[in-house]
Amino acid sequence: MTLTEKDSQYLWHPYTQHKTSQTPIAISRGEGALLWDENNKEYIDAIASWWVNPFGHSNKFIADAIYKQLTTLEHVLFGGFTHEPAIKVAEKLMEILPKNQQKIFFSDNGSTAVEVAIKVALQYFFNKNEKRTTIIAFENAFHGDTFAAMAASGISFYTQAFQGMFIDVVRIPVPVKGNEEASFEALKNVIEKHNCAGFIFEPLVQGAAGMVMYEPEALAKLIEICKEHNVLTIADEVMTGFGKTGKTFAMDYVDANPDMICLSKALTGGTIPMAITTFTQEVFDAFYDDDINKALFHGHTFTANPTGCAAALASIDLLQTNEMQANIARINKSHLEFQKKIENHSKVITARTLGVIFAVEIKSDSEESYYGSMRTKLYNFFIDKGVVLRPVGNIVYILPPYIMTNEQLQKVYKTIEEAIEMV
Numbered sequence: 001m002t003l004t005e006k007d008s009q010y011l012w013h014p015y016t017q018h019k020t021s022q023t024p025i026a027i028s029r030g031e032g033a034l035l036w037d038e039n040n041k042e043y044i045d046a047i048a049s050w051w052v053n054p055f056g057h058s059n060k061f062i063a064d065a066i067y068k069q070l071t072t073l074e075h076v077l078f079g080g081f082t083h084e085p086a087i088k089v090a091e092k093l094m095e096i097l098p099k100n101q102q103k104i105f106f107s108d109n110g111s112t113a114v115e116v117a118i119k120v121a122l123q124y125f126f127n128k129n130e131k132r133t134t135i136i137a138f139e140n141a142f143h144g145d146t147f148a149a150m151a152a153s154g155i156s157f158y159t160q161a162f163q164g165m166f167i168d169v170v171r172i173p174v175p176v177k178g179n180e181e182a183s184f185e186a187l188k189n190v191i192e193k194h195n196c197a198g199f200i201f202e203p204l205v206q207g208a209a210g211m212v213m214y215e216p217e218a219l220a221k222l223i224e225i226c227k228e229h230n231v232l233t234i235a236d237e238v239m240t241g242f243g244k245t246g247k248t249f250a251m252d253y254v255d256a257n258p259d260m261i262c263l264s265k266a267l268t269g270g271t272i273p274m275a276i277t278t279f280t281q282e283v284f285d286a287f288y289d290d291d292i293n294k295a296l297f298h299g300h301t302f303t304a305n306p307t308g309c310a311a312a313l314a315s316i317d318l319l320q321t322n323e324m325q326a327n328i329a330r331i332n333k334s335h336l337e338f339q340k341k342i343e344n345h346s347k348v349i350t351a352r353t354l355g356v357i358f359a360v361e362i363k364s365d366s367e368e369s370y371y372g373s374m375r376t377k378l379y380n381f382f383i384d385k386g387v388v389l390r391p392v393g394n395i396v397y398i399l400p401p402y403i404m405t406n407e408q409l410q411k412v413y414k415t416i417e418e419a420i421e422m423v
């Protein structure tokens with residue numbers, strides 16, 4: 001049996017309707033920005049495998065750090081114990097995070113990083129004997145698949161089976177250009193009418209919504225409104241963190257600091273699942289008490305896994321090199337040139353770029369659903385051409401590894417141009 005045949009026999013894939021979906025492609029190896037399937041067909045990984053591989057596949061620097069850690073201490077429970085890799089990760093993050101962040105909590109993935117943040121926001125007020133049970137989120141947000149994270153997400157087909165089972169979440173419009181005041185007023189109105197504990201947002205770019213972008217000044221205003229009303233703010237940097245927007249964190253563009261930040265994906269360079277939620281000292285202090293019941297009773301078996309910490313340290317070291325920063329600038333420049341080339345095409349609604357993120361919205365004769373016919377047609381076209389891109393409805397985005405070559409980028413652009421002509 002081939003790998004794909006064995007897969008069909010045993011495996012259940014994410015975001016997949018197995019009755020109607022195509023057979024998954026069996027990948028046998030990867031190097032740099034490239035992947036090869038079991039038949040040795042080559043693919044350019046133009047989305048860094050769901051945004052996690054900024055330094056490419058089979059990165060030797062990270063692999064060596066992992067191997068070294070595995071031969072010293074692969075794992076130890078984090079309840080009642082600690083270890084040097086976790087402490088070094090904390091020290092490294094304190095150097096690069098917004099200065100108000102003082103404490104870090106480890107978990108396993110983006111969803112759990114968000115889950116921790118939302119639980120902390122709710123318990124923060126519970127510990128202070130305040131009843132605040134509402135979380136504020138953007139329309140069309142996506143924060144993950146665990147229950148609180150899913151509740152905060154606004155893409156309905158992800159959550160419709162679970163309606164009526166969620167925590168209280170109220171949504172406000174995204175402050176895209178021309179819609180800023182409506183977003184500000186909606187936030188004020190929600191805070192006035194509900195007992196709000198926290199506001200969670202994807203800073204500057206809504207990833208799963210199709211790389212929807214908005215300005216730092218608008219986000220700063222929303223954070224200011226929350227601070228005026230003692231509503232905690234949560235920056236979900238799971239996608240945007242570690243260089244994607246051109247700066248280390250999207251919040252580095254914003255003249256305001258959140259109370260919490262959620263990190264994952266590129267944290268370990270796409271090697272080992274790991275996530276972190278960071279907090280201000282003030283948030284932590286609400287749990288610091290003689291009363292055991294005020295502790296944060298949340299944990300994961302692999303919390304602060306030393307091997308993952310070693311991967312994270314190596315990944316951050318790579319990000320901070322002059323070579324990698326130059327790569328990010330190079331890709332941004334290339335994206336802007338491509339945007340200028342195609343944004344006035346008759347079949348293009350809009351094109352946008354921030355850092356290494358590029359998105360183009362293609363005109364459609366009908367309203368496109370997330371997994372609609374245009375999306376399927378585009379996805380199959382890209383795969384046939386040897387380019388891994390996962391359109392969101394009629395929106396095609398690129399979020400490449402930072403090590404992608406100019407030649408590989410040009411092939412991705414050319415393939416998108418061909419796709420636009422094809423639809």
